[in-house]
Amino acid sequence: SRWKRSRLPLPPGPKPWPILGNILDMPLVRPWEKYREWCQTYNVIFLDLPMNPTVILGSTKAALDLMDKRSNIYSDKPTSTIIKMLSWDFNIAFMPYTNRWRAHRRMFHQEFYQGMVKKYQPRQRKQARMALSWLLEDPVNARKHVRQFITSIIFSITYGKVTSMEHEYVTLSQTAVEGVNLAAIPGVWWVEYFPILKHVPSWVPGTASKKFAEKYQPSVTSMVNKPYAEVKAAVSEGIAPPSLAASLIERNLREHGGTDQEAVYNEIAKNVAGIAYAAGADTTTSAASSFLLAMAIFPQVQKRAQAELDRVVGPSRLPEFEDLARMPYIQAVAMETMRWMPVIPFGVPHAVTVDDVYNGYHIPKGSTIIPNAWAMLQNEDDYPKPDLFRPERYLDKNGNIDPTVRDPGTIAFGFGRRICLGRWFSNNTLSIFIASVLHVFDITPGVDSSGKPVDIDAEMEGGLIVNPKHMPCGFEPRSDSARRLIKETELDSDFDE
Numbered sequence: 020s021r022w023k024r025s026r027l028p029l030p031p032g033p034k035p036w037p038i039l040g041n042i043l044d045m046p047l048v049r050p051w052e053k054y055r056e057w058c059q060t061y062n063v064i065f066l067d068l069p070m071n072p073t074v075i076l077g078s079t080k081a082a083l084d085l086m087d088k089r090s091n092i093y094s095d096k097p098t099s100t101i102i103k104m105l106s107w108d109f110n111i112a113f114m115p116y117t118n119r120w121r122a123h124r125r126m127f128h129q130e131f132y133q134g135m136v137k138k139y140q141p142r143q144r145k146q147a148r149m150a151l152s153w154l155l156e157d158p159v160n161a162r163k164h165v166r167q168f169i170t171s172i173i174f175s176i177t178y179g180k181v182t183s184m185e186h187e188y189v190t191l192s193q194t195a196v197e198g199v200n201l202a203a204i205p206g207v208w209w210v211e212y213f214p215i216l217k218h219v220p221s222w223v224p225g226t227a228s229k230k231f232a233e234k235y236q237p238s239v240t241s242m243v244n245k246p247y248a249e250v251k252a253a254v255s256e257g258i259a260p261p262s263l264a265a266s267l268i269e270r271n272l273r274e275h276g277g278t279d280q281e282a283v284y285n286e287i288a289k290n291v292a293g294i295a296y297a298a299g300a301d302t303t304t305s306a307a308s309s310f311l312l313a314m315a316i317f318p319q320v321q322k323r324a325q326a327e328l329d330r331v332v333g334p335s336r337l338p339e340f341e342d343l344a345r346m347p348y349i350q351a352v353a354m355e356t357m358r359w360m361p362v363i364p365f366g367v368p369h370a371v372t373v374d375d376v377y378n379g380y381h382i383p384k385g386s387t388i389i390p391n392a393w394a395m396l397q398n399e400d401d402y403p404k405p406d407l408f409r410p411e412r413y414l415d416k417n418g419n420i421d422p423t424v425r426d427p428g429t430i431a432f433g434f435g436r437r438i439c440l441g442r443w444f445s446n447n448t449l450s451i452f453i454a455s456v457l458h459v460f461d462i463t464p465g466v467d468s469s470g471k472p473v474d475i476d477a478e479m480e481g482g483l484i485v486n487p488k489h490m491p492c493g494f495e496p497r498s499d500s501a502r503r504l505i506k507e508t509e510l511d512s513d514f515d516e
């Protein structure tokens with residue numbers, strides 16, 4: 020009864036206990052599966068969590084009805100004690116719906132809107148091509164190479180440097196993202212429901228959140244502060260290579276230097292650069308990894324994609340961005356990648372700012388709204404035989420993209436006013452990688468470093484962001500000319516340590 024400010028009933032849901040509500044019902048592992056089970060009969064489920072009424076949306080219709088059509092009231096974010104304790108609240112995706120969020124979103128958008136991301140394509144193409152030679156030389160470490168090429172794209176655009184995976188900035192961000200991945204699973208941290216716990220010293224048994232924050236928080240702050248400070252110093256010495264951070268710093272000096280606004284703008288610019296890196300690297304790495312896995316499991320998809328590449332690109336060169344528009348099957352492979360193994364399976368929760376009514380149910384003001392993207396993208400009605408990786412589902416009878424089939428990106432990238440700001444950029448990275456890899460390689464499960472055949476299946480693991488549990492290791496050049504094309508990319512490598 021604690022949330023009932025209306026005569027209407029709350030949405031149905033598992034029966035709560037006194038005081039603890041549904042805390043003990045919250046699934047800690049693969050939560051999206053339990054959410055789907057709860058939503059089997061009703062699209063909208065209510066969970067009574069102390070201090071934190073929570074609504075799970077189990078269908079695309081419910082998510083669009085509320086988070087898109089009513090985005091004026093569904094665009095807030097839940098206040099999370101653990102995210103604050105980790106200092107991850109610099110991330111736009113976790114910011115409340117305030118002027119501070121607007122200022123961050125505006126600045127981010129200026130650097131990553133659909134028309135702007137074209138300028139990043141040469142870097143994306145180059146790094147995707149370098150990944151080809153790494154996959155050829157060292158196929159058993161495919162997972163590392165995928166991460167490396169994507170991290171290099173984002174880091175070089177953001178801070179003007181190409182780094183190795185061992186670089187401090189890369190390891191800092193990996194640790195920071197590992198922290199948020201664990202922190203953002205609803206129900207794991209009791210401090211969310213009993214914030215008093217954050218004041219209990221970390222040596223007291225049972226204060227896991229405090230110890231957890233002590234472990235991860237320093238990496239989060241360093242990830243945001245250190246590379247930005249380095250670029251700032253280089254700008255003042257006049258030696259900064261071109262980068263997003265450098266251009267924001269220069270613009271700030273030009274437009275706000277010496278005014279009260281300078282510090283405000285500087286803080287936003289630092290966060291925007293940090294978010295590009297933090298929100299962009301692991302998400303796109305997950306998508307590119309699940310693409311490789313899907314290819315090893317569904318070889319017939321490779322064959323069809325390769326036939327299209329042979330027709331449009333031919334054997335004597337690698338694919339260019341301009342080719343993509345003429346390759347609907349490759350576009351469909353990219354779309355199916357976003358559906359088959361959703362990168363963020365239960366979305367990034369929103370919050371509703373006023374009491375609302377949906378389908379005759381009362382949705383209390385302040386409720387956390389969790390869109391179960393995985394269930395939406397695995398829904399049989401929209402995507403028949405959802406376990407299968409079938410790019411054909413997006414094509415009409417002439418082989419063109421069929422606009423009547425829902426693009427999984429409209430779910431996988433979130434909803435309404437909070438939809439992902441990096442989606443065009445990320446689509447470009449993924450599409451050029453897909454086209455380049457399929458153009459030159461036949462992908463198979465392969466053998467591991469001890470020569471044992473690699474077992475693969477479609478299992479995914481993780482928290483907020485998931486990754487395929489298994490990665491293929493078989494990357495065989497399709498022909499001599501393919502091998503030659505891969506070898507030519509090696510001449511192009513560059514690293515700044």
Ligand code: HEM
Nearest residue numbers: 111112298299302303362367432433434437439440441445
């Ligand atoms: C496969 C890749 C990616 C996926 C699946 C993904 C998914 C998402 C999702 C689900 C959200 C939350 C949306 C919501 O609250 O409804 C989000 C937010 C965001 N993403 Fe992405 N993302 C990806 C790549 C990127 C990249 C490459 C960047 C940056 C270059 C980026 C920047 C952001 C930002 C800044 C937000 C916060 C938006 C806001 O709250 O206003 N993302 N993303």
